[in-house]
Amino acid sequence: MRLPDHGGPEDLMPGKEQPDLLGPEIEEFELELEKEQIHGRTALWSDVWYRLRHNKLAIVGIVIIIVLFLVAIFAPLLATHDPLYSPLYDSTVSSAEKAGAVKQTPNSEHWLGTDQLGRDIYSRLVHGSRVSVEVGIVAVLISLLIGLLFGALAGYFGGWGDSVIMRSADIFFAFPTVLGAIVIMTVLGPGLINVFIAIGVLGWATIARIFRSSILSVKENEYVEAARAMGASHARIIWKHIMPNSIQPIIVYATMGVGGAILAEAWLAFLGLGQQLPAPSWGNMLSEYLVYYTTDPWMMFIPGTAIVLSVLAFILLGDGLRDALDPRLKGSV
């Protein structure tokens, strides 16, 4: 099969640049074609990477995420000031200087200005990124751990265990994350670790649901029955046959979930439940600076933009992954 005005199948191989003259439908057709082509050794993940690379929005997401992670890792090196240092509490600073040190607009000394206590906003932002990254990763890992375990039990074994698990998931699902987190946080008390736990625990229900339904369709495949006929253990069947074929929607959801967790942390910090002051997080920065939105609105825009960009980046990557993992999945999840 050949398309007119277009080279042979080798032109469709991953790794080769293609002219971008083709409309979206043709491009889609090509991807299908490429998938069906009998080309050399192709691990399936290289197909995914190939499709992802050609999705500009996903690349934008990836770049932002890489920057975010680098900032979080190298925060102490990148920060220009001590994020906690406030001239207002420094006895060596004269009161005239104190008055001038607060709420400075961005300048060469303080790249993003100073806040109401004269602290360097840029340095606080850089250090605060660690909270967001940690919350995103840890909370999603907790959700995955619980969600995948129960989703697998429910989907693979079925029966009354399935009913019990899915009814409990319904209860968790009915709670909006932030409301649920507030309830959990009031029990556990404020603090960052408890934010991880609260957001993580609340996320399991959706993951369990998605994984369960994905498993239900995958386990109907005859290769699962073939594995049973060979005498494969349940663990092996789940791990080798069901997991690799049902994990795609989970990858997508978990990626987006990192963004969701970052946003949830911001909400909780806003309510004074997350990172405790004076240590910075984007959420508590936003809630502090929001007070000055009439007089100095630029202050709140700094953590606000950081939050929005990070959340958006994970959504873009998740969206790109969904299309890349399985073109047929488009529009679902």
Next chain:
Amino acid sequence: MAMLIEARDIVKHFPVGKGLILSRLGGTVKAVDGVSLQVEEGKTLGLVGESGCGKSTLARLMLRLIKADSGEVIFEDRDILKLPNKDMQAVRRSMQIIFQDPYASLNPRMSVGAIVMEPMVIHGEGDKESRRNRAIELISLVGLQPEHFARYPHEFSGGQRQRIGVARALALNPRLIICDEPVSALDVSIQAQILNLLKELQEDFNLTYIFIAHDLSVVRHISDEVAVMYLGKIVERAEHDLLYSSPKHPYTVALMSAVPLPDPEKERERKRIILEGDVPSPIDPPSGCRFHTRCWKKRDICAEQEPPLEDKAPGHLAACFFPENL
């Protein structure tokens, strides 16, 4: 000759509805309803019947992939349905299955090598090196190239995939292979290739087959004995030649009339018997003889009593009060 596998009066009814309440109200699908059969070592039993008559269910029951409601499956002189799981694991080495759908039967995330080696891994056979060598040997044996080892299923055609499935089934040197419509999804030209491959392998390794198909033409060239199933029951069973030369059950006769004849003259005279109506629901199968609703020879007794599966001629079992070709 010794029997390798024998099913005795095996029954499987599936509850219709889901959940505790619905399943009690909804009745059951009588997928397999008292089936007995035997296959001798090294022979092929062709199992034929329309879609939904319970062929795959019977296959799964005999491999103990689903639990039978009652009955026995004697394999290598033991009732495998009563074996503890540990002993069953050893039995699984000797019985394998090949599926109909060449796309659904291979894990798309595993390379051909990994697929073929998997049975050896599960049963702890050999070390990495020897498993690899054996897999390459098997891949060549079924007519693929050794370099296909590292490829993935999506790179192969339906016929090639079916060969991969055959290689996987052979990995542990089984004695019995149940072939569940292994060629139904393939082009006619490819069908013959796969059938020939299976035949050759049978001769080389003294394999025993239960070969499932939905029409009589496919099993014609491969079976030693043929059993015809209708709505969860076997209605006729005989040696290949007996069955094809003088079918006894009207249902078999009807199926037979759908098979094109090789002789053009006879083919012109062939009269097709078109069965009236659909296959009745297996949830509420007809009383008496299950075929009576579609049978042109039906009389009162057919709806009242169930005809036993008995010898109508030496070695020729049929379940009919008014058999043909006597």
